[in-house]
Amino acid sequence: MSPQLTSRSADLKRLRDEGYAIEVRSGLLLMHHVPYVDRQRKVRYGVLVSQLSLAGDVTVTPGTHVAMFSGAEPCDHLGQPLDALINDRTRQTPGAGVEIDFTFSSKPAAGYRDYHEKMTTYATILSSPAQALDPTATALTFPLIDADAEDSVFCYEDTATSRAGIGATAERLQGLSIAIVGLGGTGSYILDLVAKSPVEEIHLYDGDTFLQHNAFRSPGAASREDLEQAPYKADHFAALYSRMRRGITPHPFYVDESNAEALRTADFVFLALDSNSARRLITEKLEDYQVSFIDVGMGVYEAQGQLSGLVRVTASTPAQRRHVHDHQRVPLAEGEMPNEYQNNIQIADLNALNATLAVIKWKKLCGFYLDLEQEFHSIYQIDGNILTNEDTP
Incomplete structure (x- = not known):
């Protein structure tokens, strides 16, 4: 049909x-x-x-x-x-x-x-x-529905949006060009969520290879063959999500001074980096380009045989940026932030939570979700199950 x-x-x-x-x-x-x-x-x-x-x-x-x-x-x-x-x-x-x-x-x-x-x-x-x-007999089979390549970025019809009746709301995400810098645990989950939205383009930046430990903190289930090939993360995830949608472009390299110019044309950028020096460089470039972005971070530590810590989401737009620097919301130099942010314990559920909070904030900025507090900085505290919003207008 x-x-x-x-x-x-x-x-x-x-x-x-x-x-x-x-x-x-x-x-x-x-x-x-x-x-x-x-x-x-x-x-x-x-x-x-x-x-x-x-x-x-x-x-x-x-x-x-x-x-x-x-x-x-x-x-x-x-x-x-x-x-x-x-x-x-x-x-x-x-x-x-x-x-x-x-x-x-x-x-x-x-x-x-x-x-x-x-x-x-x-x-x-x-x-x-x-x-x-036979009470199970039904005409409702929910068959796979192909999408029109001229009208949709998806390879098959997005019936979830239509069934929910939120097509007009979802249109606010159409036509956008999104960049994700860093495809580790949190960055890959950001991709998983953004890929299921009707944005026009998704650009993936990461120079790392997809190794065995990555399989345990990323969405989906990598095969042994996937790991043996040791592909670049950008190539691996582009191939994976291109089964579902069009418009995903892998860039299997790190963003640095020589190529940061590519981010100038993005409508929005997600930063999910381990390197604070790289984060500082990209933050400065995005501010200069007048591009909105969200930076994510996670600091997990072990205490008496249990894990605790913080999950952070910080947004920055041309209309509100000073909190990033005045309140030191984003770690922009090695050793500059509290020790919690220097740890590198990665847990898939926390990566997924960090990504979900980031994508929800992005959708708020796009007008998809109602945003009463208009916070630009959120901290989730694991041990107390507390979400704190700060840096409101």
Whole structure:
């Protein structure tokens, strides 16, 4: 089915989002995997077919209440034919590649207002006897849906956003160019979350190779073959997430004075670095380029056989930057910050939390989430489960 036809027709989009396996073929609307009962009282699956009335590439009110069906003779739960439903038993070919065995007629007084009402009504009539015999029988299969390459950055349709009804909100993230500098534990989780948003481009910067210890603090599950190849992190994660979306560009090198200019065109940058000197250089460049960014940090230490520490998220935009320097929110030189930030204990759940807090703040800055406090610096304290917000306007 054309993603454009589905997205522009509310009734077809609703059918798709609810999990029905619909298809448009030869000008006909097909609903696959509809359960019904045959004469032997066995649950089988057939295809509902309807003529499709369009105005351009948008559906209009169905031109007929009649539906067609490909399958054996549908019956009730006792194996008796649904004679009140079946209008014709002649095998026909209503369109190229579409053959039907029965014609149905079930007309409401006011007719069907759209194709969602029409197709679900017929599907319910067929499914009810089947569900009496097998409660798990359903037409809701949630099939994989291809996305239109011209309209989407995803390789298949983002049905999570449409099912949640937040498409208009998600549009605020469209067209953005995002850079992630550092693809360790936290940076890789940032990528995991950003990759599932409709941003236009994601640029990955990291000169490290993906080694065995990285597999235990990154999203997903690396194979032995992945580790044996020892790819650059940027290449590894670009290949992984390119299975899902377009627009990911790996840059398998460290950002330094010679190449920091590449960040000038980014709409937003996430910094997830171990090196404070590199962080200082990039921070200065981003401030000079008037680019907004978020820096993340984590300091975990062992105390009496248990782990504690802090998780930090610091945002900086052209409208508010002084807190980074005046309050020393970001470690910009080795040894400059408290010892908690000099430790390098990495735990996957804390990396994921650090990334999640960073991405939530980014989405707040984009207007995706409501931001009441408008904090630019947050600290999560592990032992007390406390989140502190600071540096509000």
